Amino acid sequence: MSAYEQYTQLRSKIAAYQLALATLHWDGATIAPKAGASYRAQKMGVLSGEMFSIMTDPSAIQILKDALEESLNDVQRKEIKQSLKNVLDIVNVPKETYIEFVTLQSEAEHIWEVAKSKNDYQMFKPYLSKLIEMTKIIVSFRDSKLDPYEQLLDDFEESMRSSDYDAFFNEVREKLVPFIQKVLNSEKPAPAFLSAYVSEDEQKKLIDYLAPVFDYSLDTGAIAKSVHPFSSHFSAHDNRVTVRYLTNQMTSSVFAFIHEVGHATYNGQVNPEFEGLTIAQSMTYGLHESQSRLFENLVGKSYAFWKPHYENVQNIVSVLKDVTIDEFIFGINYVEQSFIRVEADELTYPLHIMLRYELEKALFDGTLSVDDLPRVWNEKFKAYLNLDVLSDDHGVLQDVHWSGAAFGYFPTYALGSAYGAMFFEAMGHDLDVEAMLLNNDFKSIKAWLKENIHQYGGLYNGKELIEKVCKKPFSAHAYVEGLITKYSKLYQL
Template identity: 45%
Template sequence: MILEMFDKFKEIQKKQKAYGYVMGIVGWDSNTEAPRDAFEHRAEMMGIISSEMFKLSTSKDYQEAVYSCYDSIDELDNLQQREIRKAKKNLDKILKVPEDVFVEYRKTLTLAQRTWEEAKHENDFDAFAPALDNIIQQNKKILEFIGYKDIPYNELLDDFEEGYTEKDYDEFFETLKRDLVPFVKEVLTNGRKIREDFISDIYPRGKQKEFVEYLMNVLNFNYERGGLKESVHPFTWHTHSKDVRFTVRYLEDFVFSSIFAGIHELGHALYEQQIDPKLDYTNLGGGTSSGIHESQSRFYENIIGRSDEFWKVHYPKLKELFPEQLKTVTLEEFVLGINRVEASFVRVEADELTYPLHILMRYEIEKDLFGNRLETKDLPKVWNEKMVEYLGIEPKDFAEGVLQDVHWSAGLFGYFPTYALGSAYAAQFYYTMKKELNFEQLILDNNIQAINEWLKEKIHQFGSSKTPKELLKEVTNEDFNPQYYVKYLKEKYTKLYL
């Protein structure tokens, strides 16, 4: 009986996967090459497909399959149990929220997207405030339907990082405030001056492309299971472990963008490519959480990609491609350049050291918004105060301040904190890896594959079949510990700057 029901569950899941697959491909297409005027027709067609998907995912048959399996869950094997638990969790959520509330919220988000774009362009917070407030209020309403552990914000945090609550994040960010903020101030104030002229030189597009393709080979991206394209905002995308693609962009006056955003996305992509293909046929394929995903992208981007050792090997190739631009730039100057630290307004342009402080302030703001301690209208004031407190600078306008990120206009609350958490995970993984591998030497030997293999064996292969907390514990033999992150940053930037 239970196996019959589980088969039924798998059968419906396969259909869901088929809808998910085509929506995924259409999404990739629309973000990378679909012509502008196709927008309207596509929106209409995809509305129909999503609604078929929704019908399927809330059908009586599906409910029966999921809940029957859940009732006899002990009869299933471990992986099956995880599948059913995850399916039930999602189904509960969908069923708890009345359809009209959900439809209303989707509509609000669609409109808010454009409102935010215009408001940012016009540098006008008041134009966006009502829409933002509307999103927040509807979110709170939905959270009342769904339910939450202790406080509403916990539910949002759990959405992106299973098992993490405000209490967990409070500990993490308190550590950063106490141990990192003073160090960042020290580097910003007393750090040595570095050479910057070559950073904003002109690096022709074609040669940048050649270098990025060179890097993809160095890092062992598998082209049989993926591809590389261009788009305005770099991103990684997958439908299953054998189709993982990502994009970069080439800015002629900022070569670091294609190099480091490229390596960053590659980190996301390698994670997806190295997941066990058998999980493609479950709901446990794909990376397990935003934080773990970000740990991988930042591991490749910062820990490998901005290391001294990495450029000892690959700087000659870059110089070969850009002999004029880099003629007088020494390896040491170059490595300092790619690790330049500065207090800046915009999160996505922030360096590795100041980045977590941008996240810290967003976390504090979200927490207060959902704890009813902060009103939408007061956001700009609070934003600027925190910028001054943590980074010592005050934004001149909203576009570089509170309006800079797309996330809130898309209803993404609870997502930001995973960015900093990911970097901290990466550091913890790094110190474990160093015990087992001769990390620096592998990079010097241009043997990144050995690092890829380690990450595959310890993390990637499991997809979503382990939670972030389980992974941390199993890989590093301890629970999440932000001190590794502080240690990593202090070691690295003391050596470079102090």
């Protein structure tokens, strides 16, 4: 038997553990009673441990190394390289150091929760300092020449360097910061329907109406309720989403649903021959987010998308009865300064990310200390969003990411929007997207995405896929110009 065949047998075992863990996680986040949480978590720990042992066993690592010596096609080679990287990233870390790091993360996450609720940065500060220090130590065991922060950026988005992100955010800073001030200075009032009461029943009916519009079928998916919306991949023919209903924020529920359907559609359209392999789900964070943002913002917030459905939507959601479609479109794209990243609109969102990126980078290269972090956060927030942060729970303490040592993750959120804009532009060269949406034809758009992007799964990284689809290197241009054109029109600037 070839080493690659031995690998596929091993991989089939790991995929079984992954399916079990995904199912338990889904169950826990949706319908399982809270009382069973601790037993479930314990057994999930057992399964994760077993899976870890199979992956990191020296004989398994040898199989991967042997397979690389065989003549493999591009898909097989990428598969083996990806699996080997996943293992080698962790296997050289001494066990005690790894346990210390995992323990620190779970403690820090708990402390962060308390610190946030008490608005007490000083309480979280020593943990943040230790998390940065230990992350540097963990990364130092890698067989890599990259600086720690570059390595972290690469972990979340293969081949993206701080020089790429610097160029990207420079364009965002130079063009979007002044443009956003112009939008905000126009002082247009928020349409009332945005905060009007819409019953859970009406919101559910709207989401059930929209699912087939996006060609999201319950034969290969499911929609359940959870505290935070997410999507979950089980197999090629089983990709589920969750929703939450906020009765005074209907648009939040609806667009989170569309966002998650974007993720689920991506997973569901990967080449079925990749089923069970690592590359069926190893798309980069930025690429995955590009599809959710394309669904949510570029399709879901457009006039052409809603036009053929708006009368039906008005019949489902009673507060929209007297809202014209133009008012509706303005409302779902309404720009508002917000302290909180997850509540930010499409236009101001990248500024929240830019701020975090600049701070993370400075924390890792030593030019910023954890003592000065809240002050510098607030100064940057004032410079970019013209708001005075009055308490840290609305500032530096708002996100969970740093408490879990997820440094280098944030920039992929903005990158996803920018990739999405470039893909959308490329799609426009092949299809008349607006005419298709006006004709309630999302299927053709979905087919284009499958052909050009989704089928490849994790075969290409973001830079590679952008070059392949868009025939030019990645830049912020399409994204930034797209936003300026869209919002100039909406705000008549």
